[in-house]
Amino acid sequence: xxxxxxxxxAYLLHVAVIALLFVLNFILPAYHHGLxxxxxxxxxxxxxxxxxxxxxxLLSLGHAMFFAAGLYGAGLGVHHFGLSVPVAFMAALxxxxxxxxxxxLLALRTSGVAFMIVTMMFAQVLALAILxxxxxxxxxxxxxxxxxxxVVHLGDTVLDLxxxxxxxxxxxxLFSIVLLLTLAVVxxxxxxxxxxxxxNEERTxxxxxxxxxxxxxxxxxxxxxxxxxxxxxxxxxxxxxAxxxxxxxxxxxxxxxxxxxxxxxxxxLIGTLFMYYIVDITSGYxxxxxxxxxxxxxLLVLFFPKGILGTLRQRWVRWLP
Amino acid sequence: xxxxxxxxxxxxEGLVTSAVLALTALGLSLVFGxxxxxxVAHGExxxxxxxxxxxxTTSIGGNxxxxxxAALLLAPLIVGAVALAAERLVLRKVNYDxxxxxxxxxxxxxxxxxxxxxxxGADARPVLPPFNVRISLPWxxxxxxxxxxxxxSALLLVISWLVMTRTKAGLIMRATQYDRETAQAFGIxxxxxxxxxxxxxxxxxxxxAVLIVPISQAHYLMGQDPLLLSFIVxxxxxxxxxxGTVVAAVLxxxxxxxxxxxxxxxxxxxxxxxxxxMVLVFRPQGLFGRTAR
Numbered sequence: 068x069x070x071x072x073x074x075x076x077a078y079l080l081h082v083a084v085i086a087l088l089f090v091l092n093f094i095l096p097a098y099h100h101g102l103x104x105x106x107x108x109x110x111x112x113x114x115x116x117x118x119x120x121x122x123x124x125l126l127s128l129g130h131a132m133f134f135a136a137g138l139y140g141a142g143l144g145v146h147h148f149g150l151s152v153p154v155a156f157m158a159a160l161x162x163x164x165x166x167x168x169x170x171x172l173l174a175l176r177t178s179g180v181a182f183m184i185v186t187m188m189f190a191q192v193l194a195l196a197i198l199x200x201x202x203x204x205x206x207x208x209x210x211x212x213x214x215x216x217x218v219v220h221l222g223d224t225v226l227d228l229x230x231x232x233x234x235x236x237x238x239x240x241l242f243s244i245v246l247l248l249t250l251a252v253v254x255x256x257x258x259x260x261x262x263x264x265x266x267n268e269e270r271t272x273x274x275x276x277x278x279x280x281x282x283x284x285x286x287x288x289x290x291x292x293x294x295x296x297x298x299x300x301x302x303x304x305x306x307x308x309a310x311x312x313x314x315x316x317x318x319x320x321x322x323x324x325x326x327x328x329x330x331x332x333x334x335x336l337i338g339t340l341f342m343y344y345i346v347d348i349t350s351g352y353x354x355x356x357x358x359x360x361x362x363x364x365x366l367l368v369l370f371f372p373k374g375i376l377g378t379l380r381q382r383w384v385r386w387l388p
Numbered sequence: 389x390x391x392x393x394x395x396x397x398x399x400x401e402g403l404v405t406s407a408v409l410a411l412t413a414l415g416l417s418l419v420f421g422x423x424x425x426x427x428v429a430h431g432e433x434x435x436x437x438x439x440x441x442x443x444x445t446t447s448i449g450g451n452x453x454x455x456x457x458a459a460l461l462l463a464p465l466i467v468g469a470v471a472l473a474a475e476r477l478v479l480r481k482v483n484y485d486x487x488x489x490x491x492x493x494x495x496x497x498x499x500x501x502x503x504x505x506x507x508x509g510a511d512a513r514p515v516l517p518p519f520n521v522r523i524s525l526p527w528x529x530x531x532x533x534x535x536x537x538x539x540x541s542a543l544l545l546v547i548s549w550l551v552m553t554r555t556k557a558g559l560i561m562r563a564t565q566y567d568r569e570t571a572q573a574f575g576i577x578x579x580x581x582x583x584x585x586x587x588x589x590x591x592x593x594x595x596x597a598v599l600i601v602p603i604s605q606a607h608y609l610m611g612q613d614p615l616l617l618s619f620i621v622x623x624x625x626x627x628x629x630x631x632g633t634v635v636a637a638v639l640x641x642x643x644x645x646x647x648x649x650x651x652x653x654x655x656x657x658x659x660x661x662x663x664x665x666m667v668l669v670f671r672p673q674g675l676f677g678r679t680a681r
Contacts, residue, residue: 126487173669180426180486181672184619188665191616195658318494325491355506361498368492369481 074254077388081250084333085243092235100231106336106343107238108300109319111245113327113335115292116320121330122253123285124265128183128317129190132170133290135197135312136162137297139204142307145216147203152219152228156298163294164287171286175279187314194312209308217302234303241299242336245292250332250388252288261285262330293320322360325367328374332388337375393527395646402645403638404534404603407541408596410637412614413621414548415592417633420622422565422585425479425489429496430593431615433471436500437463437594438515438606439508445515452516456602459515464594470500471590475583484582497611504608517602537599544595549630561585617644620664626673 088107095103112134119125140162144150150158174185197204204210219226226233252258260281263271272278301307310316319342320335327338342363346356367374373381380387416430427433440463445455474496482488521532552558563571564581572578593614604610621640625632640660647656 126490128490173666176669177672180490181668183487183490184426184623185665185668188619188661188668192658192662192665195654195661199652199654199658321491355502357498358502358506361495361502364495364498365478365492368488368495369478372488 076386077250077254080387081246081332084336085239085246088239088242092232092239097231100235102343102347104231104235104238105304106339107235107242108296108303109343110323110336110339111242111299112293112296113320113323113339114245114249114332115289115296117324117329117331117335118249118252118292119285119289120321120324121334122258122261122265123282125282125286126183126321127174127186128314128321129170129186129188130289130293130320131312131314131316132186132190132193133163133167133293134297134300134316135193136166136290137294137299138301138307138311139197139297140294141298142210142212142301143204145212145302146210146307149216152217152302155302156295159294159298159301160291163291163297166294167287167290168283170290171283175282175286187317190312190314190317194309194314197309197312204309205307207309209306209310212301212305212307214305217305228303229305238299238303241295245295246332246336248292253332253388257281257284319360322364322367324374326363326371326374328376328378328380331374331376331380334374334376341375390527393525394649396525397528397530398646398649399642400530400534400645401649402642403538404600404641405645406638406641407538408600409614409617409621409641410545410634411541411596411599412593413618413625413633413637414545414630415589415596416618417622417625417629418561418592419586419589421629422561423484423582425484425486426493427586427589428490428493428615429474429500430589430618431611431613432497432500432504433467433590433611434593434597434614435504435606435608435611436470437467437597438601438610439504439608440466440594441598441601442513442515442606443508453518456515456518456598460595460598463598464591467594468587468591472583472587475586479586480579480582501608501611508606508608510608512605512607514605515601531603534603537603540599541596544592545630545634548592552630616661620660623664623668 088103091103092100112130115133116127116130119127119130137159141155141159144155144158145152170186170189174182174189177185198206201207214227214229217228219228226237228234228237253262260271260276263274263276264278264281268278297311300311323338323342324335325338326342327334327336342360345359345363349359350356371378376387412430412434416427419425419427419430441456441459444459444462445452448455448458474493478492478496479489482492517531517533519533522529523532523535524530552562560571560576560581563574563576564578564585568578571581596614617640621633621636624640625634625636644656644660647660
């Protein structure tokens with residue numbers, strides 16, 4: 068690993084990516100503009116997943132529950148309690164923090180395969196709970212948030228989240244904050260301890276690090292990022308549904324991260340972008356998009372275990388964070 | 389109906405569920421025990437067995453018993469071949485790395501599910517039972533076929549137990565499970581044992597599916613519940629323990645039957661899943677298993 072060798076180059080690259088995404092706002096046609104806003108939010112979800120899977124090496128099959136915690140935290144807050152948009156977003160973060168703390172305390176008692184199954188089961192419990200409390204959550208149908216519920220009043224300025232440009236910009240701001248946060252975390256002391264845990268947990272513990280506390284912190288940060296993505300999704304796209312809590316939404320971030328490259332800061336964006344467009348393009352010809360997801364997963368595991376950016380980093384661009 | 393007979397009916401229904409569940413979970417447990425990998429596509433192999441049973445019985449036609457017996461013989465063989473191909477082409481190539489295997493079998497899950505949707509369709513289709521006998525109990529009549537499922541499953545479980553404990557093949561499997569490297573050093577073709585075990589696990593799921601399909605219809609999404617329930621059974625029973633698997637299957641099947649008669653099935657599933665997750669967190673070796681080595 069060459070981390071720490073060229074911080075300026077790494078930061079410059081990330082700022083350039085953000086600038087490019089900013090410029091795209093003005094030149095993309097409407098359809099792709101809307102799609103990219105959605106991709107930015109989902110890439111944020113993937114970045115939250117990557118922090119735990121890529122850097123700590125903990126493979127969770129239940130991250131949909133953190134996304135759903137944010138989604139429903141914000142969505143139900145707006146719909147039932149009439150919260151304003153910023154407060155609803157804070158509620159989403161709080162839901163994600165509490166849930167990930169509890170799940171972390173329980174699930175981190177296990178490791179390996181048991182960790183995957185336990186996280187999957189907790190996510191399943193949440194998904195079933197959403198269906199069971201249908202009068203509150205809308206069950207299978209979900210809830211649609213009305214336009215007037217999704218307007219931000221900041222003093223005199225009014226930000227209407229149903230407006231495409233406002234939506235894109237909010238998505239981009241969230242994405243940029245999380246991207247730079249991830250970069251800062253993985254370059255920090257804390258980030259190095261996380262990577263050390265991934266490489267050899269026993270040895271890290273022997274060196275005097277409290278690996279449980281570090282892993283727990285990583286679960287909570289990861290959970291809060293995913294909840295932020297969920298909250299933003301509810302507020303920006305105005306829909307909250309049980310589908311987002313299903314196993315499929317636990318597996319999709321795994322797929323995006325694997326495709327883009329686990330333990331690379333930009334991998335989640337690349338993976339989400341690629342997969343979203345592959346599905347979008349092929350769905351013009353066939354409705355069998357799950358087949359493509361399935362084949363992509365197997366091909367990735369067989370031939371590209373490091374993903375796109377992981378392979379790039381291994382072969383050519385050694386300084387890529 | 390009074391409470392007593394009602395409860396008896398619930399227990400009988402639960403035992404039918406248990407019988408099928410025990411076979412499915414045994415397949416999952418065998419694969420996990422010997423190969424140390426989790427097959428997430430296990431439920432889809434179950435579904436494939438049911439869908440093939442429908443395809444075979446409809447193409448043969450005539451007397452339902454003949455079609456059913458053909459399905460009972462052919463469907464597991466085809467499913468076993470599919471599993472064997474997946475094992476040779478994918479799992480062996482990723483060297484049975486636990487995480488890569490999970491991701492790859494998730495891929496397999498999606499592929500099988502989508503192919504079933506594309507070629508079989510989204511409808512639930514019935515398969516005729518091989519015979520229609522109603523056994524009259526003093527309070528209600530009960531399907532003889534359902535009772536025969538319990539008998540067939542019990543027979544297969546006894547055979548599995550005999551194979552595992554009394555034959556050379558069983559000895560080889562147990563040796564591989566106990567210590568892969570030493571087994572290899574003693575000349576056991578571990579690679580071929582893995583292929584066989586993976587196919588065998590899939591075939592057990594397919595047999596279970598063919599048995600259940602005359603009472604529950606074949607549907608392309610029917611693999612999800614068996615997967616989750618099999619996980620639960622394998623975890624509670626202790627990974628890789630046949631006796632634990634059977635006890636847990638009866639426990640889960642009967643309590644599922646009884647609970648869903650008296651409570652909402654969603655709530656029942658929710659509580660069961662939460663409890664099992666807690667078992668895994670606080671007693672990872674299962675309720676009946678010994679500490680993993």
